[in-house]
Amino acid sequence: MEPATTRPGGPVQRIVLTNAVVFDGRSPELRETDVLVEGETITRIEPGIAKEEAGPDTEVFDVRGRTLMPGLIDAHTHAYLTEIDPIATDRLPFSYVAHDARRKLEESLNRGYTTVRDVGGGDYGLAMAVERGLINGPRVFYCGPALSQTGGHGDMRPPGEVGDHVCGATYHGHVTQVVDGPHELRRVIREQIRNGASFIKLMVSGGVASPGDDLTAAQYSDEEILAAVDETRRSGKYVTAHVHPDDAVRRAIELGIPCLEHASLITAPTAALAAETGTNIVPTLAVIFALQRFGADRGFPQASLDKLARIQDTALAGVETMVRAGVTLGLGSDLLGSLDRYQTLELESRGKVQPAPDVLASATSVNAGILGAGDVLGRVEVGYLADLIVVDGRPTEDLSVLDDDGSRVDAVLKNGSWVKRRATVPS
Ligand SMILES: [Zn+2]
Incomplete structure (x- = not known):
């Protein structure tokens, strides 16, 4: 596929997704961690980086224990x-x-x-x-x-x-x-x-x-x-x-x-x-x-x-x-x-x-x-494009949380940009 590009000129957008429970696209084992997205790309995956990476140009999104997985x-x-x-x-x-x-x-x-x-x-x-x-x-x-x-x-x-x-x-x-x-x-x-x-x-x-x-x-x-x-x-x-x-x-x-x-x-x-x-x-x-x-x-x-x-x-x-x-x-x-x-x-x-x-x-x-894009899509991994979804529930245990027209898909990032964010997120 085409290489990722970042909009020229503007500052690189940074988002830290904190308190995430991650399904990485391959392993059945979920891990609790934070994920840093810079521009279109996932650049860091480590627990507790939200404080370290916080700054005026960085958005912190609290996943609150919901599932974060590849789109x-x-x-x-x-x-x-x-x-x-x-x-x-x-x-x-x-x-x-x-x-x-x-x-x-x-x-x-x-x-x-x-x-x-x-x-x-x-x-x-x-x-x-x-x-x-x-x-x-x-x-x-x-x-x-x-x-x-x-x-x-x-x-x-x-x-x-x-x-x-x-x-x-x-x-x-x-x-x-x-x-x-x-x-x-x-x-x-x-x-x-x-x-x-x-x-x-x-x-x-x-x-x-x-x-x-x-x-x-x-x-x-x-x-x-x-x-x-x-x-x-x-x-x-x-x-x-x-x-x-x-x-x-x-x-x-x-x-x-x-x-x-x-x-x-x-x-x-x-x-x-x-x-x-x-x-x-x-x-x-x-x-x-x-x-x-x-x-x-x-x-x-x-x-x-x-x-x-x-x-x-x-x-x-x-x-x-x-x-x-x-x-x-x-x-x-x-x-x-x-x-x-x-x-x-x-x-x-x-x-x-x-x-x-x-x-x-x-x-x-x-x-x-x-699709021939196994090196950039489909995984939560450093270097991959930030196509990520936040799911209210554990699809790895119950696939039906993905039913019902996306009502439990609370947020979607595509290419590092928000394309869906539910106005009211259950706490
Ligand atoms: Zn067909």
Whole structure:
């Protein structure tokens, strides 16, 4: 990611967070300490430094025994998935989609997410709007539209519909783009990297929300996948792939894709292969359980509900299988439309098969590593960016304190600046 910068000219802002109980993003052991933030960076972590470091230019923030931890990272979001039905989303004017994206990001920050990885849709303009302060949201790692073959998971034309040919593409929506052939893939990937993509997203199997494809179909030819992986790697970026069925997961790993999304039908031998090859996997449970509960009432198409039924009962077991195999597991919610309010359902669902500190490590330090920012984000450590949240309660013992739309996330620092502070803080 881009190196941290400090505003030129002005004095460096200093904040001492005192009486903190710190979850550092990795260790299940909490420690009582003070934390000094100078500018955008954590510069000192030691008990009792508040007095030493106090001064006219230093703000002292009393954490009062609440939990201080790294800001959460959601490694699978779609700011531009405005409606629960992706076909309906693509029929909306982009101005409306962008305003809804702002709502999604601001609510996400309020819940304690200081970084999101937008794996389809999110683009240069969205990241710029956050960076310039137009949106009070998490920093955005983006790829642009997710890439799909004709008739694949990103082709939102219902069967029988011809559709428009926009900019030479068979289909180009707010979240996905159809690109066929190794040559065209290389060209579009170069274009996305030119626009600041930090990774490339490929659809390599069928999916739930797409109207015309079979969930278990393997998508893109080996030749196309190898070209995409090569083109992306040469630019120092990585490919991540949407994939559900076990054989497609195995094929993706064998073709050298370093990161996978969902992997909901993975078996133990394939999980072992993922662990052995160091393939990162980001399971997405919140979208499955939220659609299961609310999808039918909110207009999720029947064909997609039928496909959902094939993964909803095994998805949790799939995560358990990956935990047991020792796969590097990120954490992402993948919520569509207004279901984004269930973002922390991902933490709760993972808590059913993993200890809470492991779930929180996935959502902080492990996710940071998957994003390629493991040396600056996701930990409370000297030299790391000060993305910190103050939580009223102990999420390491009870993940539900992060639920309820951030009502117990009392304060959020992003890049060393306050972006949320509750007016009344319980003593
Ligand atoms: Zn997704």
